[in-house]
Amino acid sequence: MTFLLQRMIFEGMGATSGVAPRFSTLIIGSKMIGRKLNVAVVPLNQRDRKECITKKCDFRPKSACAMQRRLDFQLSLSCNHSQAITVVESGNVSSFDEDCLLKNKAEEVASFLNGRSIFLLGMMGSGKTTVGQVLSTALGYSFIDSDAYVEQAMGGTSVAQIFKHHGESFFRDHESEALWKLSSVPRQVVATGGGVVVRHINWKFMRQGISVFLDVPLDALARRIAIVGTDSRPLLHFDSGDAYTKTFVELFTLKKKRSMAYEDADATVSLLNLAANLHLDDMSDITPTAIAIEALVQIGEFLREENDSARRVHS
Numbered sequence: 001m002t003f004l005l006q007r008m009i010f011e012g013m014g015a016t017s018g019v020a021p022r023f024s025t026l027i028i029g030s031k032m033i034g035r036k037l038n039v040a041v042v043p044l045n046q047r048d049r050k051e052c053i054t055k056k057c058d059f060r061p062k063s064a065c066a067m068q069r070r071l072d073f074q075l076s077l078s079c080n081h082s083q084a085i086t087v088v089e090s091g092n093v094s095s096f097d098e099d100c101l102l103k104n105k106a107e108e109v110a111s112f113l114n115g116r117s118i119f120l121l122g123m124m125g126s127g128k129t130t131v132g133q134v135l136s137t138a139l140g141y142s143f144i145d146s147d148a149y150v151e152q153a154m155g156g157t158s159v160a161q162i163f164k165h166h167g168e169s170f171f172r173d174h175e176s177e178a179l180w181k182l183s184s185v186p187r188q189v190v191a192t193g194g195g196v197v198v199r200h201i202n203w204k205f206m207r208q209g210i211s212v213f214l215d216v217p218l219d220a221l222a223r224r225i226a227i228v229g230t231d232s233r234p235l236l237h238f239d240s241g242d243a244y245t246k247t248f249v250e251l252f253t254l255k256k257k258r259s260m261a262y263e264d265a266d267a268t269v270s271l272l273n274l275a276a277n278l279h280l281d282d283m284s285d286i287t288p289t290a291i292a293i294e295a296l297v298q299i300g301e302f303l304r305e306e307n308d309s310a311r312r313v314h315s
């Protein structure tokens, strides 16, 4: 894997010139392409800027390391947030403290959320459960899977069994009821079922919180689901045939019906965009933590826009 996540603070390639860098960006991803370092950055917030003081930041890739697709540079940061310190010694490749970045971003966003819950939306396999658990822990929220909630309400009957014995419409009624109940509970990350967007009433419940669409290309979804199997996902379960192909075809049909509805989400995390920003060829290299960080960035953007438009209305 050529991708390295580093917590490094300096201003772009200006750091190589020996000029003391100013703090404007936080590099969250880097990748060697030949002898060139490509980086992905996010803006630093005011508090991070105050916290971090760079003593020296000198980037020097060596050809041998470049060939091995490893970074070799010296970076010295002084940062009064002890967890945030990453010192990369010459010859070593640091492990990036993604968790620290997630924690800082979650703290920042949580202070503007006022306890509003997060509803994760997306097609089956888009990572709502996986990312939701990471996000809830970071925010200090509880996590709930709406499918699991319905299963519990049905005395432990699985979603697959509910579909089989009672049909989809029965399941959707219970799904809406679950969302209605969950929408009144603050400080939760809710992983919804992929089909939740098709019923208009569900939006009314989800608007109590903030909805975030995890937009993952169909190929990646089909690959993920083919690995774990389709037993728990009745809409994708077929008696015979290649799981990847059948899943892909079925997801394609469902996505066509749902894509406009997903666009109504308050915020979107596009894995295609994220991979491009991080200079990754393979989307499976994006960790759930990196996706959770991006979700927080997008939630932060939504809150800022919401705040701006509220101010415009009142002025």
Ligand SMILES: Nc1ncnc2c1ncn2[C@@H]1O[C@H](COP(=O)(O)OP(=O)(O)O)[C@@H](O)[C@H]1O
Residues within 6 Å of the ligand: 122, 123, 124, 125, 126, 127, 128, 129, 130, 131, 191, 224, 225, 228, 283, 284, 286, 287, 288, 291
């Ligand atoms: N970022 C990721 N990279 C690779 N695999 C992932 C990622 N996120 C989730 N997965 C895998 O994809 C499958 C579906 O994820 P899940 O979180 O259950 O999706 P959903 O809740 O949206 O249906 C799981 O096997 C999970 O381990």
Ligand SMILES: O=C(O)C1=C[C@@H](OP(=O)(O)O)[C@@H](O)[C@H](O)C1
Residues within 6 Å of the ligand: 122, 123, 124, 125, 128, 147, 159, 192, 193, 194, 195, 196, 232, 233, 234, 235
């Ligand atoms: O997309 C859908 O219509 C469905 C998605 C499933 O949840 P996940 O998205 O968690 O797999 C589950 O609610 C049910 O099988 C129907």
